[in-house]
Amino acid sequence: MPPDAARRSDRSRRAILVAAMELVEALGYSKLTIEAVAARAGVGKQTIYRWWPSKGPLLFDAFVELGPVGPDVLPSGDLATDLKRELRVAVAELAERRFDQVCRVLVHEARTDLVTLLLMPRRVELEERLLAAQRSGEVRVDVDVSAAAELLLGPVYQRWLLRTAPLTGDFVDAVVDLVLRALRG
Template identity: 50%
Template sequence: MVHVTPPDAGRRSERSRRAIFDAALSLVGEVGYDKLTIEGIAGRAGVGKQTIYRWWPSKAAVLLDAFTADAEAADHEQALPDTGDLAADLKFVLRATADEFNTPEFQAPYRALAVAAANDAKVAAEFTGRLLEPGIKVYVDRLRRAQQAGEIAAGVDVRIAADLILGPFTQRWLMRTGELTYAFVDTLVDLVLDGLRNPRP
């Protein structure tokens, strides 16, 4: 008797999930968030739309999982470099971040998620918890180490300090008020660190 191995449901589900993620990310870049639909994602992925609804309640939920899948699969503790030179470390990371934010592959889904978060409190909570807060935390941790090393003033609130760095960066990108250039990043870091080293009494 020939032994037939039954289909691996888990592997099939993972293939479908990956296809759905790829479809969502490619489609949002092509048609924008407003025109992105569950039906369109299902058609591009080659699955039934009920398959998507079984796993996700909305297109925003699909897109959020798709956008964060690779980062979460890496499963490693993120940290900013610590060479002992805070300004150099921040400029290095923010320059790399600017490069990433300037790519079409990153821009389309991130902007779409920002729009969805602005209009849906539940999406906003997920967006903040899974994307924004982990990113802010690595800055807070690096600034705290710099504070302990005496690179910035002892009384500085390092969470607010992280917001001072990331807020203008994100605002410029989201609102398209200017380009994310290395010159902008370097100037931003220098201005913020000057304030952190010499806070007003």
């Protein structure tokens, strides 16, 4: 029986994605080369170029498939605690070198699909928790939970992107406390 080409292709694709993520974490984006990815994955450069035109799209796909998936933040019963934990997960993701390297490149390349695929799940989690808080009376009923989630995440992503100051737990706590004063007001 001949070897299964589809399975071999899936193995090669996975090896390329893993190699790309390992190398971008070790070397950074500027020193990453398709040649190095091919060598680490045990494939020819042509194999990589058959699927991706350059390292940017390769890293995007690698990150979508292998990128950070933070732990589920289960409701504790205290809105401030839940929001702080959720934002701390976002900060931990941003602190990962591979996340930082890949996302900065993708932002630079104006990949708006980055927002949808990578950042949206965190926002959805916040919106769901805020909706539950609205139903329980912890947050005013007239609050736009989508805008409130952006108020929470915006400062975190802005500080990460601009590197104006370190991302810390104290910063997260201050953001949540400030936003909650407005939401409960």
